[in-house]
Each structure stands twice: as C-alpha cells, then as structure tokens.
Amino acid sequence: xxxxxxxxxxxxxxxxxxxxxxxxxxxxxxxxxxxxxxxxxxxxxxxxxxxxxxxxxxxxxxxxxxxxxxxxxxxxxxxxxxxxxxxxxxxxxxxxxxxxxxxxxxxxxxxxxxxxxxxxxxxxxxxxxxxxxxxxxxxxxxxxxxxxxxxxxxxxxxxxxxxxxxxxxxxxxxxxxxxxxxxxxxxxxxxxxxxxxxxxxxxxxxxxxxxxxxxxxxxxxxxxxxxxxxxxxxxxxxxxxxxxxxxxxxxxxxxxxxxxxxxxxxxxxxxxxxxxxxxxxxxxxxxxxxxxxxxxxxxxxxxxxxxxxxxxxxxxxxxxxxxxxxxxxxxxxxxxxxxxxxxxxxxxxxxxxxxxxxxxxxxxxxxxxxxxxxx
Numbered sequence: 001x002x003x004x005x006x007x008x009x010x011x012x013x014x015x016x017x018x019x020x021x022x023x024x025x026x027x028x029x030x031x032x033x034x035x036x037x038x039x040x041x042x043x044x045x046x047x048x049x050x051x052x053x054x055x056x057x058x059x060x061x062x063x064x065x066x067x068x069x070x071x072x073x074x075x076x077x078x079x080x081x082x083x084x085x086x087x088x089x090x091x092x093x094x095x096x097x098x099x100x101x102x103x104x105x106x107x108x109x110x111x112x113x114x115x116x117x118x119x120x121x122x123x124x125x126x127x128x129x130x131x132x133x134x135x136x137x138x139x140x141x142x143x144x145x146x147x148x149x150x151x152x153x154x155x156x157x158x159x160x161x162x163x164x165x166x167x168x169x170x171x172x173x174x175x176x177x178x179x180x181x182x183x184x185x186x187x188x189x190x191x192x193x194x195x196x197x198x199x200x201x202x203x204x205x206x207x208x209x210x211x212x213x214x215x216x217x218x219x220x221x222x223x224x225x226x227x228x229x230x231x232x233x234x235x236x237x238x239x240x241x242x243x244x245x246x247x248x249x250x251x252x253x254x255x256x257x258x259x260x261x262x263x264x265x266x267x268x269x270x271x272x273x274x275x276x277x278x279x280x281x282x283x284x285x286x287x288x289x290x291x292x293x294x295x296x297x298x299x300x301x302x303x304x305x306x307x308x309x310x311x312x313x314x315x316x317x318x319x320x321x322x323x324x325x326x327x328x329x330x331x332x333x334x335x336x337x338x339x340x341x342x343x344x345x346x347x348x349x350x351x352x353x354x355x356x357x358x359x360x361x362x363x364x365x366x367x368x369x370x371x372x373x374x375x
Contacts, residue, residue: 012127026371043292045086046263047164048175052143053077055182068097071158074080078189080160085111091163098159101125108152111165115248124257124266126193128200130169135287141233145241146207147213148248153193160189162196166341179240191273197256204249204285207290211245214238215292215299222303235300242296246289249282255281280292320369328358 048355051058051067053076060069064081071077088109101120107113107127118125130149139145157207162171178185178195185191202308218238221230259267260275267275331354335342344350369375 011019014036020344045083045090045360047171048084049078049079049081049082051079051232052185053185055184057179065097068159074075075101078156078158078160080162080175080192082175083161083163085165086163094161098154098156098161100154100161104154108154108163111150111152113150113152115252115255117258119264122156122265124153124193124264125157125190126153126155126197126259127151128196128252129198130152130164130166131203131245131248132168135209139217139234139238141231141237143234143237145211145238146244148244149195153196155189155193157189158268160192169203171196171199175333187268187271190267193259193267194271194274194278197259197275198281201252201256201278201281201285204245205281208247208288211238211242211292212288215295219295222299222306228323230303232300232303235303239293239296240290242289246293249285249374253279253282253286316374320365320374323369324362324365331358 023134049064049067051071053071053074058070058077064079067079071079083091083094086094086109088105090106091109094100100123104118104123104125106118107125113127115129116127128151130151132147132149134144134147136145138141145170147166149164149169151165151169151171152163154161154163164171174195178192184195215238219233222235256262256275256279260272260279263269264272335345335354344353347353366375
C-alpha cells in the first residue's frame with residue numbers, strides 16, 4: 001500500500017483527492033517542508049513521515065504502518081511523523097497506532113497549552129511554546145511584537161510525533177540539520193526531542209535580542225528632549241508583549257530541568273548532557289526577560305516623573321503670567337471705580353503716569369520670574 005493510501009487509513013483523510021499527488025511530491029523531494037498551508041498543495045495536517053535507522057533516512061519506506069512494523073521488528077531505528085494543526089478525527093488513527101494517552105492527544109489537538117513535560121507509561125509528552133518576532137517599522141501603542149505558537153512532541157522508544165500549531169516555527173530546516181548529522185540522529189528519538197528544545201530556546205534568544213532593540217528605542221525616546229510628550233501606551237504595549245514572551249519561557253524551566261537532571265526512560269544519560277546546555281540558555285533568556293521587565297518599570301516611572309515635572313513647569317508659567325497680568329488688572333480696577341476725588345484723576349499726565357507704572361511693574365515681575373526659571 002502506498003503512503004497516501006496508508007495515511008488515508010490512519011488519519012481518516014480518504015476523501016482528500018490530492019493526497020497521492022502530495023505523496024509523489026514528498027518522495028521526489030523529501031526535504032520540502034509542507035507545514036505551511038501556503039506551501040502545501042494538500043493543506044492537510046500531515047507534513048512528513050520518515051523512518052530513520054543508524055542516523056540515516058530509510059529510502060523507500062513511505063508506508064506509515066509498514067515503517068512502524070519495520071522498526072519494531074528490527075528493534076532499532078524510529079519513525080518521525082510531523083503534523084500541523086490536526087483535527088481530532090485526523091489524529092484518532094495515529095493515536096491508536098502508537099497507543100497514545102487520550103489526555104495527551106486532547107492537549108495536542110486543542111493546543112493553547114502551558115509548556116510542560118508529562119509521562120504516560122513509555123511515552124513522553126512535551127509541550128513547547130514557540131515565539132516569533134513580528135517586524136514593524138515603528139513601535140506604537142498597538143504594535144504586535146511577539147507572536148506565539150506551540151509544538152507538542154510525543155516521544156517513544158521507536159517514534160517521534162511532532163504536532164505544530166501556528167504559522168511559524170517550521171521544523172523542516174531542523175529535520176535537514178539533523179539528517180546532516182547522522183551521528184547525533186542515531187541516538188534516537190531523544191536526540192530529536194533535544195534538537196526541538198534547542199531550536200525553540202534559540203528562537204527565544206533571537207526574539208529577546210530583537211525586543212531589547214525596541215526597549216532601547218523606547219528608552220531613548222523617553223529621555224529625549226520631548227520625552228514627556230511620549231505616548232505611554234508604547235511602554236504598556238512593550239510590557240504586554242514581554243508578558244506574552246514570559247508566559248512562553250518561564251514555565252519551560254521545570255520541564256527542561258527535568259530532562260537535564262532526572263532519569264527518564266526514553267532519554268539516555270548522554271542526551272541529558274545536551275539538555276543541560278539547553279537549560280543554561282533558557283536561564284539566560286529568563287534573566288534577560290526579568291531585566292527587561294525591571295527596565296520597563298524604570299522607564300515607565302521615569303516617564304511619569306517627566307510628565308509630573310512638565311506639568312509643574314506649566315503650572316509655574318501659568319502662575320507667573322497670572323501674577324504679571326494681575327498688576328495692570330489691579331490698577332485698572334482701582335481707577336475704574338466711580339469716585340470723584342481720586343489722585344491724578346483730572347491731571348493731564350495722570351494717564352501716561354499710570355501706564356508707565358503698570359509697564360514698569362510688569363517688566364520687573366517678568367525679569368524676576370525669568371531669572372528664577374519660572375518663565
């Protein structure tokens with residue numbers, strides 16, 4: 001039976017007429033990643049299904065059921081099945097074939113899970129949050145900075161099933177890198193799990209570097225000459241996006257630490273050494289995020305202080321000008337009273353004298369306020 005026919009049987013995709021065509025394309029170009037809907041002629045959940053023995057791809061072993069039977073009969077090698085956003089119906093046959101736990105299957109189908117590591121008998125189930133930096137010309141109060149997705153990984157002694165959610169984080173390039181290193185790939189499914197974890201954490205480092213550039217720009221704008229006029233929504237937006245990144249990174253610490261330190265049946269001790277390196281990188285990312293959070297808090301406090309200072313300066317200017325205007329207002333108010341006997345009321349030079357006195361008093365007040373920095 002061909003790979004297309006077998007996948008119809010296993011995933012329930014028999015009504016999709018173009019599956020045979022995709023199978024032929026996959027055999028002709030085995031390294032083409034069909035995970036992205038825009039690149040997949042089929043648009044189904046099946047990305048790739050490959051059998052590996054001794055770190056090398058087994059040619060001509062395109063049938064999923066036969067591939068599983070082959071590796072279990074030989075007692076060596078494993079099958080790597082890649083899926084993208086499968087439905088419950090598509091995943092049901094696969095879950096039955098590999099005897100996956102219903103709770104793990106439900107998590108893999110529904111997505112929106114917290115990063116975690118769970119054991120179901122001889123099967124390990126891991127959830128990773130993927131992150132992607134969203135390019136933007138200028139940071140605004142509504143800019144999206146971080147986009148997240150998910151990768152679920154089922155690891156058994158002779159299989160790896162990856163379930164990806166989201167439109168980024170393709171594992172196609174990662175598969176090619178692993179195939180270029182047969183010695184590492186020969187270490188089995190745990191090596192694939194490590195490669196995925198390392199790939200996800202490396203993306204965290206890339207995103208944090210890009211986020212740092214945005215934070216540096218916000219900091220520069222806040223402490224510029226017109227920093228008090230900066231929209232505080234930009235700072236709050238950066239804190240919201242940083243929180244999204246934090247939700248992906250921080251919960252992953254405990255699962256990676258378990259993979260690096262605790263004895264796990266499907267993870268050999270030699271692979272755990274590699275997980276310790278991933279854990280070190282993850283700690284670095286967590287420290288960066290904590291530092292970013294503190295820095296944004298400081299930037300926000302500085303901005304609020306600048307706004308307060310600017311408001312105080314405005315109030316001082318208003319008060320100073322009100323004092324200057326109060327002098328002629330008072331003089332005009334006095335001479336506007338309807339009394340017959342007032343000084344210089346009928347004097348010829350009374351009006352010029354009053355004007356000179358008002359101008360002199362206003363000028364003196366203005367110079368005094370200007371000298372004290374109020375104007």
